[in-house]
Amino acid sequence: MKQAYLFEELNEERLSEPVTDFHYFSGLAFDFIDELLLEIDRVTKESPLRQMQTPGGYQMSVAMTNCGEVGWVSDKSGYRYSALDPLTGLAWPQMPPVFRQLASLAATKAGYPLFSPDACLINQYLPGAKMSLHQDKDENDFSAPIVSVSLGLSAVFKIGDMKRSDKLFSIPLHHGDVVVWGKSLRLAYHSISPIKSDNHPLLGQQRINLTFRKASF
């Protein structure tokens, strides 16, 4: 399977050239970091990070917020996109231009020059936090890719295929890395393993992840 080959290569050689429907750009966010961190501060002051409830009634270990026209939310009634932040009752903060610029750079490099995200989910992982195996499937437009930016502590990202039981491939994600997946892998199951306790020189004891999505038609 070509995909399997790619991921083995990724692990061994940290390939940065797009090969299939998964694209790994090591350090692509470096030039944007200072501005990204300022904007993350601004957004999280307006719409604070919070641990949402799963439909099953559990509290997620990851703290989340959003910016953009719509934001991803989870509560007892399910997962969905919402134009309002349920915590503040207000619209989500606007997506900062530097967010758009980086998402567009990564998407263009991955072969999606027209990608125009309307949602950016901001995930904060403290040591021990994880994201269980899931598909990103609450969006209305699966022709658009997912663009994901990693900041701070490193993580192990695992990605498989359309079935929960498909073999998973591990990809280490470090500060500044950007990954893009779409097309045949747009609905691939993926997860983040529990974050190891460590101290990042810029972000301290946390990992921040930004995922850009096209949620509306």
Ligand SMILES: O=C(O)CCC(=O)C(=O)O
């Ligand atoms: O934290 C990550 O790298 C991935 C996050 C993710 O899969 C999601 O927010 O749906």
Ligand SMILES: [Fe+2]
């Ligand atoms: Fe996801």
